[in-house]
Amino acid sequence: MAEGLSDPARAGGTFPGGEAEVISLKNVHKSFGSGDRRISPLAGVSLAVARGGKLVIIGPSGTGKSVMLRLILGLLEPDGGEILVFGRRLSSLDGYELQEIRKRMAMLFQGGALFDSMTVGENVAFPMRAMGERDEERIRVVVSERLRQVGLPDTGDKMPSELSGGMRKRAALARSLACRPEIILYDEPTTGLDPITSDAIADLINDTHASLADIRVTSIAVTHDMRVASKVADRVLMLYGGRIVGDGPPEMFRRLGEGAPAPGASEEDRMIRQFVRGEAEGPIRTVA
Amino acid sequence: MLRHVTALGGVALDGLRGVGEVAILFFQCLAWLARGLPYKREVVEQFYFIGVQSLPVILTTGAFTGAVLAYTSYNQFVALGVESWTGAIVAKAQVWQLGPVLVGLMLAGRVGCSITAEIGTMNVTEQIDALSTMGTDPVRYLVLPRVIASFFMTPVLTIFAMMIGIIAGLGMTVFVLGAEWHFQWVEISEWMVSYDYVQGLSKSLVFGVTISLICCRNGLKTTGGAEGVGKATTTANVASCIAILILNLVMSIFLFYAQPLWDRVADIIAYAVSEAMSVLIGWWNLAA
Numbered sequence: 001m002a003e004g005l006s007d008p009a010r011a012g013g014t015f016p017g018g019e020a021e022v023i024s025l026k027n028v029h030k031s032f033g034s035g036d037r038r039i040s041p042l043a044g045v046s047l048a049v050a051r052g053g054k055l056v057i058i059g060p061s062g063t064g065k066s067v068m069l070r071l072i073l074g075l076l077e078p079d080g081g082e083i084l085v086f087g088r089r090l091s092s093l094d095g096y097e098l099q100e101i102r103k104r105m106a107m108l109f110q111g112g113a114l115f116d117s118m119t120v121g122e123n124v125a126f127p128m129r130a131m132g133e134r135d136e137e138r139i140r141v142v143v144s145e146r147l148r149q150v151g152l153p154d155t156g157d158k159m160p161s162e163l164s165g166g167m168r169k170r171a172a173l174a175r176s177l178a179c180r181p182e183i184i185l186y187d188e189p190t191t192g193l194d195p196i197t198s199d200a201i202a203d204l205i206n207d208t209h210a211s212l213a214d215i216r217v218t219s220i221a222v223t224h225d226m227r228v229a230s231k232v233a234d235r236v237l238m239l240y241g242g243r244i245v246g247d248g249p250p251e252m253f254r255r256l257g258e259g260a261p262a263p264g265a266s267e268e269d270r271m272i273r274q275f276v277r278g279e280a281e282g283p284i285r286t287v288a
Numbered sequence: 289m290l291r292h293v294t295a296l297g298g299v300a301l302d303g304l305r306g307v308g309e310v311a312i313l314f315f316q317c318l319a320w321l322a323r324g325l326p327y328k329r330e331v332v333e334q335f336y337f338i339g340v341q342s343l344p345v346i347l348t349t350g351a352f353t354g355a356v357l358a359y360t361s362y363n364q365f366v367a368l369g370v371e372s373w374t375g376a377i378v379a380k381a382q383v384w385q386l387g388p389v390l391v392g393l394m395l396a397g398r399v400g401c402s403i404t405a406e407i408g409t410m411n412v413t414e415q416i417d418a419l420s421t422m423g424t425d426p427v428r429y430l431v432l433p434r435v436i437a438s439f440f441m442t443p444v445l446t447i448f449a450m451m452i453g454i455i456a457g458l459g460m461t462v463f464v465l466g467a468e469w470h471f472q473w474v475e476i477s478e479w480m481v482s483y484d485y486v487q488g489l490s491k492s493l494v495f496g497v498t499i500s501l502i503c504c505r506n507g508l509k510t511t512g513g514a515e516g517v518g519k520a521t522t523t524a525n526v527a528s529c530i531a532i533l534i535l536n537l538v539m540s541i542f543l544f545y546a547q548p549l550w551d552r553v554a555d556i557i558a559y560a561v562s563e564a565m566s567v568l569i570g571w572w573n574l575a576a
Binding site: 070075095100102103107108109111113114115116117126127130131264 | 372406410413414415417418420421422423425559
């Protein structure tokens with residue numbers, strides 16, 4: 001079995017060295033559909049994420065990576081198990097309390113999810129206004145600063161439809177950063193982008209993490225892109241078949257993907273190897 | 289046969305589920321309203337969109353309906369020798385039924401479809417999720433302003449439709465068909481009572497709220513991309529129109545039996561007003 005595989009005992013409490021955890025999933029189950037069409041992307045997943053870490057979740061399509069992010073945000077409810085964010089059990093919160101928790105988090109959606117009836121500047125200002133900021137001068141300064149931070153200094157008056165895919169993701173990231181969140185979730189941040197733009201987005205994620213180091217921001221990214229995972233992560237987690245099949249530093253995944261398969265390697269190691277190398281043949285079943 | 293019965297049962301269950309979800313949405317709106325006013329900018333925008341921008345189509349519908357009703361009725365009444373009733377019949381029909389129902393149907397088409405398409409598109413492009421992640425409740429931000437604007441603007445539009453319908457009917461009767469103005473006006477004054485307006489306006493209040501709730505609910509339930517938005521929009525329009533027709537029948541029967549109650553309430557109000565006026569006049573004379 002892959003080293004560092006998620007230990008349920010770690011899911012809840014503190015990490016070695018006293019690192020407080022900001023997110024904890026305990027034996028989480030989630031299914032969709034019914035009867036023959038029932039699929040279970042998460043079947044008993046336990047996980048703890050330390051404050052200030054950069055976790056990247058990898059795995060084939062349809063393995064519940066994005067579902068996990070939605071569960072953490074409380075956009076979906078688990079069928080079983082429990083999820084704690086900032087030490088609060090999400091299932092015990094009412095709508096108002098959940099909103100307050102969400103205000104400390106931000107998510108970069110796959111397509112950006114910019115509000116297409118607003119300009120880019122209004123989009124970036126939106127979370128500030130939603131949190132009660134009334135000083136328009138301060139909003140203007142922050143919007144300008146965040147857009148400059150993501151490399152889009154002169155786009156405040158543009159509509160989202162006028163931006164390219166990469167620019168839209170940058171603008172969405174600027175919106176996510178507007179209120180200096182303590183947790184940032186990235187859902188497939190580089191999907192649909194060319195390799196150069198993907199690399200630039202990976203750099204941007206690292207820069208963003210560094211810029212919020214004073215509040216010890218926690219970043220969690222979901223991706224298929226191993227290059228991005230290697231560049232961004234200090235911890236990588238692989239999901240397949242509703243469970244975690246690998247959890248460790250990026251070097252571990254790189255090592256398992258290199259060279260000939262080790263004799264007597266576990267099925268999890270062979271899965272990681274297959275995914276990292278991008279091979280169709282192996283224990284991971286794909287639908288062509 | 290069994291298959292058809294099952295399909296029919298499925299449709300009935302979907303309908304009941306829809307009614308339940310619309311009711312839940314209504315109570316969620318009330319709960320948000322109890323916590324404070326909705327976003328001012330959104331409400332103003334919706335007042336403009338639902339009220340001001342719907343005015344041309346409402347005036348056109350009201351005018352042509354009143355004119356055609358007058359033309360048809362007059363030619364029938366001439367044969368009976370009661371052509372002086374034409375204006376009164378048009379006024380009764382406009383205020384009781386045609387005004388509120390036609391405004392409701394036109395709003396279901398013009399405003400309802402737009403609401404479902406807009407919220408549905410936001411849903412399938414993850415903009416609703418983005419709202420939630422920024423600590424903004426979609427019901428408070430998207431649904432409540434539309435329901436409030438519909439609640440206030442549908443009766444206003446109905447008053448316009450009633451007025452223009454009666455004016456167009458009178459214009460057709462007097463200027464085109466050559467009837468005597470005086471007799472038309474006398475009949476209208478004699479036939480119309482305050483309860484007619486209570487009936488028409490109370491219906492329009494209910495229709496306005498129902499349309500906005502059904503269309504918002506369908507938008508929030510939209511799945512499946514562009515095709516899903518199209519289906520949701522069509523379903524919302526059909527459901528709104530059917531709801532208006534059913535509610536119109538139910539309310540017409542209810543309001544018919546409620547007339548004695550209104551007469552008593554109107555008497556009490558008239559008595560209270562006259563007493564208050566007497567006291568005020570007495571007080572004024574004393575002070576003078």
